[in-house]
Structures are given as structure tokens and as C-alpha cells.
Amino acid sequence: MPAGLYRALLTVAGAMAAIVLAVAISSVAIIAAGASPQAAFAALFNFGETERSVVNGITTMINRSVPLFIAGLAVAVGFRMNLFNIGVEGQYRIAAVCAAYVGSLFTAPAPIQIVAIMVVAAAVGGLYALIPALMKVGRGVNEVISTIMLNYIAINLTAFLVRGPFVGAREKGQLTTHTPVLPESAWFPDLNVVFEMFGLPAPRGGGLWGFLAVAILLGVGVWVVLERTRFGFDVMASGLNASAALASGVDPKKMVISAMVLSGAIAGLIGLPEILGDKHSFGSNFTPGLGFLGIAVALLGRNRPAGIAVAALLFGFLDRAQGPLQFASVPPSVIAIMQGTIVLLVVVANEITSRVALRREERRAAQQLGRNTPVEVAA
Amino acid sequence: MNTETLGTAPPAVELEGITKRFPGVVANHDIRITVEPGTVHAIVGENGAGKSTLMKILYGMQRPDEGTIKVNGAEMSFRTPSDAIAAGIGMVHQHFMLADNFTVLENIVLGAEPGRGGVLDATGARERIRQLAAGHGLQVDPDRLVEDLGVGDRQRVEILKVLYRGARILILDEPTAVLVPQEVEELFENLRELKAGGLTVIFISHKLDEVLSIADAITVIRRGTTVASVDPRDVTARQLAELMVGSELPTPETRESTVTDTVALKVSGLTMEADGHRPVPKGASAGAYVDRLRQEGRRLLLDDVSFEIHQGEILGIAGVEGNGQSELIEAIMGIRPVHGDIALGGEDISGWTTLRRREEGIGYIPEDRHRQGLLLEASLWENRVLGHQTRKPARKGVWIDRRAAKADTARIVEEYDVRTPSVDTLALALSGGNQQKLIVGREMSSGPRFLIAAHPTRGVDVGAQAAIWDHLRNARAAGLAVLLISADLDELIGLSDTLHVIYRGRLVARLDPSDVTPERLGGYMTGAIPAAEEA
Structure with missing residues (x-):
């Protein structure tokens, strides 16, 4: 079996084992909370009786997964070179409010309008991430600390902007404030047609966010950049061995800046599925915490786009069950416990599986020493 | 070995028919070594000949599939290094395992701290270290920071660490690799003192002149098995090298000068x-x-x-x-x-x-x-690209040309005799010599x-x-x-x-x-x- 395939299979097996173990541990928590684990897990997989409710459930799950997937990608770009961008949280919020406001200022044909909003979001996120990058390169400030601090600034600045300079018209009796509503040309078309193709009813509400397609393209793009390009190679080399990268002519300062800005630019897009697909404005009740969850998603997905997609779907699947769990009289915070234990156990499992894979490789290399002839190599 | 002159004392270490198999490969095969107490016993062999596996077995890091280990005449079965330490075997690794920001004393007691009511008994430890140091001629100030010490002193700290845990049999894994000539001389002086103190030293090396000058007995390992046990007085470095590689010894002589005026x-x-x-x-x-x-x-x-x-x-x-x-x-x-x-x-x-x-x-x-x-956690072909990421054959526009990079890695593997299962193997799975051959091949390419x-x-x-x-x-x-x-x-x-x-x-x-x-x-x-x- 090729070494790469073996490593991949081992990783998947490790993750599966970790999830099974996490289910066991969560059962203990559920029992401690005075509920029945059977009822809880039944609720987890209960998407409802009718076709429409199943469709709604799936839509909720995927809609939740899309921003998590983008957040995971943003975090992973930094993680790949040991750059801990904890600031995704702040970057996406400030980018979201700016993009929603700028998008509401003009009206253009839909493709132009949407692309312009995306460009604004990516630019704001990237610029906000440039601050910690410059601080690290220029003064050696640890990016973990600076991005955490910048999160506070961004969160409060966003709250100020949405109440003050960027505030839009408020309907009578409405308690939350919003940026002005986007023109219809900025409403991202939904993907309900996918359900209709299978003869299923369309989900209620905003439907299946069309931004899913953008997220998939983004995932493919990130994969291509990280795995196939020179830039991706430099990122990997800097992450695995910074001094070897330096000696090989990789400029560490340039890498810190470009990886951080790329990470911030992707982070800027996290809020768009919700803004373009559903809310059509940025409000003071906008979904928080996506950036922090992105860290867990990236860890779970081992910083690889395919893994992050699986992790985001898993998180979306668990989050969807918040409602059904309450109907089954299980405290929905069980979900948070499960997510936490899964992340922890998967990290442990990754450590174990990579050691096992390594030992196998060492053994194979040792076997080779027994032979004198050079090896046939499949290119 | 000559049992008459050495009296009735049992051998310090006796390995009989040690065999260690990994799936599909035999790393050690029927190893037989007898180490007399109070001697410096050298084990020489090429990289990858099986010295490391053997030492891991003796130090309890791996278990043999066959054969027996006897320490001072008693048969042993080590599960972990702790068992080996308990039996009086200590290992000084080639790469030092010291905490730089700790003092010598703290490093020595680390993991075996003498406590008094939960508090480190520094005075008692210092006294014992002084005694050990004076008794074996290993002079190091216990209160100095390790980061201020030179390589030779660090090695003495490593030896003291092992002695502090009560080792009577010391394994030194290529101890001279990091030392300069004078430090090597000092180390050998220390080893002679240890020997005089009745300790047994197992000395792993492939520097033959050093082995000849310090060892009382030499065992040669080739391709996983012991091929000869010789007395250093009876062999020359050249003969030893031939036993080791089974072929002619290379000479570093360059022939005619090729120096140009450019x-x-x-x-x-x-x-x-x-x-x-x-x-x-x-x-x-x-x-x-x-x-x-x-x-x-x-x-x-x-x-x-x-x-x-x-x-x-x-x-x-x-x-x-x-x-x-x-x-x-x-x-x-x-x-x-x-x-x-x-x-x-x-x-x-x-x-x-x-x-x-x-x-x-x-x-x-x-x-x-x-x-x-190297990028140890990356494959060989990715290591081929390292440092050449902007040049042919690794680069194609903004892309890394994986096929060309792999093909060229395969060429290096062939031309430079890098022993590896494939170009997708991670660099850290290779032995040091093979890693170095890959680097030389890369830089020449x-x-x-x-x-x-x-x-x-x-x-x-x-x-x-x-x-x-x-x-x-x-x-x-x-x-x-x-x-x-x-x-x-x-x-x-x-x-x-x-x-x-x-x-x-x-x-x-x-x-x-x-x-x-x-x-x-x-x-x-x-x-x-x-x-x-x-x-």
C-alpha cells in the first residue's frame, strides 16, 4: 500500500474511533444531566416525519456548515505554517459589517454587485489581519496575543458601526439595529433547485444558501494553492521547519505577511453566506463565535480542505439538533460537550495515528537497508 | 573470552543469540556479545548495521524476539528503560537531553529528585554529585547553568546523570561525534577513570582510531549480526574497517590538481x-x-x-x-x-x-x-524541492511540478544510493547517512x-x-x-x-x-x- 494512502486511511480510522469514544463520553454527560442518551441520539438523527421537515433539517445543517467551513479554511491557512490566527473572529465581523454597508450603497447588476461585496469583505478581513502580521514581522509581537486583542477591538468596533455610522432604517418595534438592507441584486440566489431535482419540496425560509457553491470553489482553490503551488510549498516548509525554509531561500517575513493576509481575506467571507443568502444586512444579532469555532473545525479537519469540510458538516449536524434535543427534553448544551470532546479526542487520535504511520515508514525504510540494490521508484 | 585471567566474575553483559525482526526484515540476527566487567567494550559497525536496534534492546526500549540478555550473570527481561536502569544500565545519548535553562544539578536530578517533605533536597544532591564527580574525575560545577557549558562539559553532565541513577554499565552512543580532538582526549580520560572505578562502558562508534585507542575489546557488527570479536592490540584500523564494510577502505586522497585560474x-x-x-x-x-x-x-x-x-x-x-x-x-x-x-x-x-x-x-x-x-515530516520528493522551489525541474510557473520532482528524486535515489522504499517516504524514516546522501544529491542536481x-x-x-x-x-x-x-x-x-x-x-x-x-x-x-x- 502506498505510504500516503496508508496514512490517510489510518487518519480516518483514528477519527472514527475518536467520535465513537466522544459519543460514549457525551452519554455520561447526558445521564448526569438527567436525560436519556437514547432519546438524545434519537433526536440527533431525527430529521422529522415529513419530506419537508427532512429537507428543512438538511438545509439548516448545511447552512450552518458553510460559514464554519470557510472559517476552518481561514484558520488552516495560518496553522499550516504554525501561524495561529486567533483573530478570525474579529476579522469576519468587521469584514461583514463593512461589506454589508458598502453593498447597500449602490445597485449594480447582480454578478457585479455580489462580487464587489465579496471583494470588500475579503479586503477588509485581509487588511485587518495585516495589522498583527506587520506587528510580528516588525517587532516580533506574538500573533496569538495581538490577534486576541484585535478581536476585542473588532467586536466592539463592529457593534459601534452597526449602531452608529452604518445604521440603516429601523422598523417600528424592532429591537435590533441593522445596516441598510441590501438591494435585491445582492441577494445570492438559493440552491433549492437541488432539492427540486430530487422531487423534494423546497425548504422554508431563505432556503439552501447559494453561497455553498462559492464555499466549495473556495475549498478547492485553497487546496490547490496549498498543495500544488510554490506558495503552498513555502507555507508548508515554513511550518515544518522554519530554519530549513530560511536556508532554502524562503523569506519568513514575506511568508508571515502573505499567509496572514490570505487567512484574513478568507475570514472576511465567513459572514457573507448569511448576509447575502438570508438576512440581507448585518445586524446586532448577527451569528457570533464562527471564528472561534473555525479553530476547532480546522483542528478537527487537520488543516486540509477535505477534512475541514467533513468537520464543518459534523459541527453543522450537531448544531442542527439543538431544537430536536429540547423537544426530547435533553439540555442542548450537550452539543457543546460533544463538540469539545470530539475535537480533543481527534487531536489525541491524530497524534497516535501519525506515530503509528511513522513507525511503519521507519520499518519499511529499515527493510530497504537489508537490500543493496537501489529501489524501483514509481514516479 | 579468556575466563581464566578475569577470574570468576560473570560478564557484565552477555547477549546470546539476540534476534529482532521487524515485519519483513531482520534488524538483528543472532547477536552474541560478551562484555567483561570493568572494561571499555566497543561496538563498531556501519550506520544501519543494527547497532541502534541492539542498544535499544539492551536499554529496554525494544524487546528481542529471540535470545537472552544476562546482566552480571542473571537473565533479564526488560520491558522499559526503567527496568534497564534498575538493573544498573545507563545510556548516554548522542544528542544531549538537557534542559538549557536548568543548572547542572537540576539537570542531573531531573526525574529522580531527592525530596525531603516535598521539597528538593539540593544540599544532599549537591553532595552526592560532588562525590560522584570527584570519584570519577568528572569535574563540573553543579550550580552552573547548562546553557553556559561547552559540549564536553555537557557530556560529562550526561554521564553524571546516568551515574547518579546508580548505573554500573554505561552505554555511550557515538559520544565523540560532537567533540573536538582535545575533548575526545578528556572523554577518554574520564572513561579510563570510570573503568578504574569498576564500571563497564559499552562504546558505540564508527571512528576506528578512537575505538582502537580506548577499547579493551571490540565487537564488529555488519548487516545486523556480529561478525567478529577482536582484541584491539591485534588489529589495525584498516583491518577493522574491512571487517565493518567487508570491502576496501576509502581513502580521502584527491588525485591531480584541477584548480583553475578563474x-x-x-x-x-x-x-x-x-x-x-x-x-x-x-x-x-x-x-x-x-x-x-x-x-x-x-x-x-x-x-x-x-x-x-x-x-x-x-x-x-x-x-x-x-x-x-x-x-x-x-x-x-x-x-x-x-x-x-x-x-x-x-x-x-x-x-x-x-x-x-x-x-x-x-x-x-x-x-x-x-x-x-530537511523537512523531516515531509516526503523525500518534497525535500528534493526544498531550496529548488523556484527552479527546474521542481517548478512550472506558479506550480510545483510534482511529477518532475518525483522523477528527479528517483534519479537521486538511484545515483546516490539512497536506501528508501519510495520517494513518498517521509524523510525522518531514513537513517542519517541516507538523509545526507539525499541532501548531497539535491544540492548537486x-x-x-x-x-x-x-x-x-x-x-x-x-x-x-x-x-x-x-x-x-x-x-x-x-x-x-x-x-x-x-x-x-x-x-x-x-x-x-x-x-x-x-x-x-x-x-x-x-x-x-x-x-x-x-x-x-x-x-x-x-x-x-x-x-x-x-x-
């Missing part, structure tokens, strides 16, 4: 401050600035280093480690800023980035392959004009060493200029066309390798012979 690399007046690079103040010339530094009595890591290397020439730099060699290499590679001029083929490259220098034809075999030469070879055969077995020397010689014959930095004097003398000695950041002597003795070279290296003006 200067490939010229450095002049390289100077580096010890306390961080500062740009030359505006208006002042670089020379005047450096003179001022010197007058102020600043410590300089590099002090006015100048030399020329011609095409087809190998210029060797000898010196005790830490006298500016690393700084010199990193300055030429553009990794560390420096004052002075560097010219490649007549073109000033002082302002170039590391990448540009590499692209323009500087090859680099770094002194520490794990630190600067782009057709460099100038090559920095820092310790190109360090930690490499005799077979791979010969191959690397041959590659260097062939490249030199083809017109390559090489800056060779090495701690192996035979390598330096044998390969170099010109030999400089570096001492405290200065080039103190220029010698003709054809009529220099290791003794004279050693004199310049240690400062025992004062600096001669360059000829």
Missing part, C-alpha cells in the same frame, strides 16, 4: 559583531567602522575573513567548532547579515537574498541537516557553481562517506568550487586543495594540505601556535 567565489573583509548586526553609520566607510569596533574591544564572530576559491578547487576550513564557521557559512548564504564583500564569479552578491544566491548557483550542504537541510559543504559526512557510515567524497571529487574535477568545513581532519587534508585554519573568527593560517601534519593543524586550531600571516 575565481568562483571571493570574500573580503567579512566581519560580524557578536551582539547583533548594526549597519555601518552613514558617512563612515565599512573598514573604518570595523576598525572602530576592534578598538572598542568588541567581540567579533568573524574578523576580517578574506579568501578566494577558484573553479575546480576545494578550500578547506579547519577549526574547533564555534570559532566562526557557522557564521561564515550563513553569511555567504545570506542568512545572517555581515560587513564586507562577497562576490560570486566576479559579481557582488552582498545585497542578494538567500533565494537569489541559491538560484545563481550556490549549493548548500548545511552542518545540521535536521535543522537546516542543480549544477551549482559553488558549493558549501559543511561536515558533509558527519554521522555517515564508511560506505556513504566514500560515496559522498567521490561525488565531491567528481564535481571538483568538473569545475565546481567547494568550501569545505569539517571536523574530520583526514577529510579536510584528503580533499582540500587549500587549507585555512579559523580561530576566534579569524583565518590564522593557510596551509598546504600535502605537507601538513594533524599535529600542526591542531596547534593552529587551538591557538597553541600563534597566528601566522597568510602567505
Whole structure:
């Protein structure tokens, strides 16, 4: 079996084992909370009786997964070179409010309008991430600390902007404030047609966010950049061995800046599925915490786009069950416990599986020493 | 072994028919070794011959599939290193395992802290360390920080650490690999003291002259099995080497000179401050600035280093480690800023980035392959790309050309005899010698004009060493200029066309390798012979 395939299979097996173990541990928590684990897990997989409710459930799950997937990608770009961008949280919020406001200022044909909003979001996120990058390169400030601090600034600045300079018209009796509503040309078309193709009813509400397609393209793009390009190679080399990268002519300062800005630019897009697909404005009740969850998603997905997609779907699947769990009289915070234990156990499992894979490789290399002839190599 | 003269004491260690199989391969096969108590017993063999596996078995890190281990006559079965330590076996690893920001005392007691009511009993520990140190001639101040110690002292700390845990049998894994000649002498003095104190030392090495000078008995391992047990008084280094490799010993002699008149690399007046690079103040010339530094009595890591290397020439730099060699290499590679001029083929490259220098034809075999030469957790082909990510065949526009990179890695694996299951294997699965062969192959593959070879055969077995020397010689014959930095004097003398000695950041002597003795070279290296003006 090729070494790469073996490593991949081992990783998947490790993750599966970790999830099974996490289910066991969560059962203990559920029992401690005075509920029945059977009822809880039944609720987890209960998407409802009718076709429409199943469709709604799936839509909720995927809609939740899309921003998590983008957040995971943003975090992973930094993680790949040991750059801990904890600031995704702040970057996406400030980018979201700016993009929603700028998008509401003009009206253009839909493709132009949407692309312009995306460009604004990516630019704001990237610029906000440039601050910690410059601080690290220029003064050696640890990016973990600076991005955490910048999160506070961004969160409060966003709250100020949405109440003050960027505030839009408020309907009578409405308690939350919003940026002005986007023109219809900025409403991202939904993907309900996918359900209709299978003869299923369309989900209620905003439907299946069309931004899913953008997220998939983004995932493919990130994969291509990280795995196939020179830039991706430099990122990997800097992450695995910074001094070897330096000696090989990789400029560490340039890498810190470009990886951080790329990470911030992707982070800027996290809020768009919700803004373009559903809310059509940025409000003071906008979904928080996506950036922090992105860290867990990236860890779970081992910083690889395919893994992050699986992790985001898993998180979306668990989050969807918040409602059904309450109907089954299980405290929905069980979900948070499960997510936490899964992340922890998967990290442990990754450590174990990579050691096992390594030992196998060492053994194979040792076997080779027994032979004198050079090896046939499949290119 | 001669049991009559050694009396009735059982052997300190007796290995009988030890066999260790990994799936599909036998790492150790029917190993038989008898180590008499109170002796220094050397185990020699090529890299990958099975020495490490054997030592892991003896130290309880791996269990043998067959065979018995007897310690002082009693049969043992080790599950973990703790069992081995309990049986009085201690291991001094090749790479030190010390915490730099701890004192010697703290390092020694770490993991075996003597407590008194939950508080570290430093006084008691200090007393015991003093006793051990005095008793075995291992003088180290227990209250000094390890980061302030030299390599030789660190090794003594490692030995004390093992003795502190009550070891009576010491395994030393290539202890001289990191030492300079005088330190080796000191280590051997220590070993003799330990022996006199009744301790048994198992000494793993592939430096044959050292083995011959210190060992009381030698066991040779080849391809996983013991091929001979010899008395060092009865064999020569050459005979031992033949037992080890089963073939002729390589000689580092270069044949006819290939030095041309074309200067490939010229450095002049390289100077580096010890306390961080500062740009030359505006208006002042670089020379005047450096003179001022010197007058102020600043410590300089590099002090006015100048030399020329011609095409087809190998210029060797000898010196005790830490006298500016690393700084010199990193300055030429553009990794560390420096004052002075560097010219490649007549073109000033002082302002170039590391990448540009590499692209323009500087090859680099770094002194520490794990630190600067490899991505251990990446595959071999990705390591082939490292340092060549902007050049053919690894690059295609903004893309990495994986197919071409893999194919070229396969070529290196073949031509340089890198033993690996495939080019997708992770670099850390390979033995040190094979990793080094990959690096040499990589650096040669782009057709460099100038090559920095820092310790190109360090930690490499005799077979791979010969191959690397041959590659260097062939490249030199083809017109390559090489800056060779090495701690192996035979390598330096044998390969170099010109030999400089570096001492405290200065080039103190220029010698003709054809009529220099290791003794004279050693004199310049240690400062025992004062600096001669360059000829």
C-alpha cells in the first residue's frame, strides 16, 4: 500500500474511533444531566416525519456548515505554517459589517454587485489581519496575543458601526439595529433547485444558501494553492521547519505577511453566506463565535480542505439538533460537550495515528537497508 | 573470552543469540556479545548495521524476539528503560537531553529528585554529585547553568546523570561525534577513570582510531549480526574497517590538481559583531567602522575573513567548532547579515537574498541537516524541492511540478544510493547517512557553481562517506568550487586543495594540505601556535 494512502486511511480510522469514544463520553454527560442518551441520539438523527421537515433539517445543517467551513479554511491557512490566527473572529465581523454597508450603497447588476461585496469583505478581513502580521514581522509581537486583542477591538468596533455610522432604517418595534438592507441584486440566489431535482419540496425560509457553491470553489482553490503551488510549498516548509525554509531561500517575513493576509481575506467571507443568502444586512444579532469555532473545525479537519469540510458538516449536524434535543427534553448544551470532546479526542487520535504511520515508514525504510540494490521508484 | 585471567566474575553483559525482526526484515540476527566487567567494550559497525536496534534492546526500549540478555550473570527481561536502569544500565545519548535553562544539578536530578517533605533536597544532591564527580574525575560545577557549558562539559553532565541513577554499565552512543580532538582526549580520560572505578562502558562508534585507542575489546557488527570479536592490540584500523564494510577502505586522497585560474567565489573583509548586526553609520566607510569596533574591544564572530576559491578547487576550513564557521557559512548564504564583500564569479552578491544566491548557483550542504537541510515530516520528493522551489525541474510557473520532482528524486535515489522504499517516504524514516546522501544529491542536481559543504559526512557510515567524497571529487574535477568545513581532519587534508585554519573568527593560517601534519593543524586550531600571516 502506498505510504500516503496508508496514512490517510489510518487518519480516518483514528477519527472514527475518536467520535465513537466522544459519543460514549457525551452519554455520561447526558445521564448526569438527567436525560436519556437514547432519546438524545434519537433526536440527533431525527430529521422529522415529513419530506419537508427532512429537507428543512438538511438545509439548516448545511447552512450552518458553510460559514464554519470557510472559517476552518481561514484558520488552516495560518496553522499550516504554525501561524495561529486567533483573530478570525474579529476579522469576519468587521469584514461583514463593512461589506454589508458598502453593498447597500449602490445597485449594480447582480454578478457585479455580489462580487464587489465579496471583494470588500475579503479586503477588509485581509487588511485587518495585516495589522498583527506587520506587528510580528516588525517587532516580533506574538500573533496569538495581538490577534486576541484585535478581536476585542473588532467586536466592539463592529457593534459601534452597526449602531452608529452604518445604521440603516429601523422598523417600528424592532429591537435590533441593522445596516441598510441590501438591494435585491445582492441577494445570492438559493440552491433549492437541488432539492427540486430530487422531487423534494423546497425548504422554508431563505432556503439552501447559494453561497455553498462559492464555499466549495473556495475549498478547492485553497487546496490547490496549498498543495500544488510554490506558495503552498513555502507555507508548508515554513511550518515544518522554519530554519530549513530560511536556508532554502524562503523569506519568513514575506511568508508571515502573505499567509496572514490570505487567512484574513478568507475570514472576511465567513459572514457573507448569511448576509447575502438570508438576512440581507448585518445586524446586532448577527451569528457570533464562527471564528472561534473555525479553530476547532480546522483542528478537527487537520488543516486540509477535505477534512475541514467533513468537520464543518459534523459541527453543522450537531448544531442542527439543538431544537430536536429540547423537544426530547435533553439540555442542548450537550452539543457543546460533544463538540469539545470530539475535537480533543481527534487531536489525541491524530497524534497516535501519525506515530503509528511513522513507525511503519521507519520499518519499511529499515527493510530497504537489508537490500543493496537501489529501489524501483514509481514516479 | 579468556575466563581464566578475569577470574570468576560473570560478564557484565552477555547477549546470546539476540534476534529482532521487524515485519519483513531482520534488524538483528543472532547477536552474541560478551562484555567483561570493568572494561571499555566497543561496538563498531556501519550506520544501519543494527547497532541502534541492539542498544535499544539492551536499554529496554525494544524487546528481542529471540535470545537472552544476562546482566552480571542473571537473565533479564526488560520491558522499559526503567527496568534497564534498575538493573544498573545507563545510556548516554548522542544528542544531549538537557534542559538549557536548568543548572547542572537540576539537570542531573531531573526525574529522580531527592525530596525531603516535598521539597528538593539540593544540599544532599549537591553532595552526592560532588562525590560522584570527584570519584570519577568528572569535574563540573553543579550550580552552573547548562546553557553556559561547552559540549564536553555537557557530556560529562550526561554521564553524571546516568551515574547518579546508580548505573554500573554505561552505554555511550557515538559520544565523540560532537567533540573536538582535545575533548575526545578528556572523554577518554574520564572513561579510563570510570573503568578504574569498576564500571563497564559499552562504546558505540564508527571512528576506528578512537575505538582502537580506548577499547579493551571490540565487537564488529555488519548487516545486523556480529561478525567478529577482536582484541584491539591485534588489529589495525584498516583491518577493522574491512571487517565493518567487508570491502576496501576509502581513502580521502584527491588525485591531480584541477584548480583553475578563474575565481568562483571571493570574500573580503567579512566581519560580524557578536551582539547583533548594526549597519555601518552613514558617512563612515565599512573598514573604518570595523576598525572602530576592534578598538572598542568588541567581540567579533568573524574578523576580517578574506579568501578566494577558484573553479575546480576545494578550500578547506579547519577549526574547533564555534570559532566562526557557522557564521561564515550563513553569511555567504545570506542568512545572517555581515560587513564586507562577497562576490560570486566576479559579481557582488552582498545585497542578494538567500533565494537569489541559491538560484545563481550556490549549493548548500548545511552542518545540521535536521535543522537546516530537511523537512523531516515531509516526503523525500518534497525535500528534493526544498531550496529548488523556484527552479527546474521542481517548478512550472506558479506550480510545483510534482511529477518532475518525483522523477528527479528517483534519479537521486538511484545515483546516490539512497536506501528508501519510495520517494513518498517521509524523510525522518531514513537513517542519517541516507538523509545526507539525499541532501548531497539535491544540492548537486542543480549544477551549482559553488558549493558549501559543511561536515558533509558527519554521522555517515564508511560506505556513504566514500560515496559522498567521490561525488565531491567528481564535481571538483568538473569545475565546481567547494568550501569545505569539517571536523574530520583526514577529510579536510584528503580533499582540500587549500587549507585555512579559523580561530576566534579569524583565518590564522593557510596551509598546504600535502605537507601538513594533524599535529600542526591542531596547534593552529587551538591557538597553541600563534597566528601566522597568510602567505
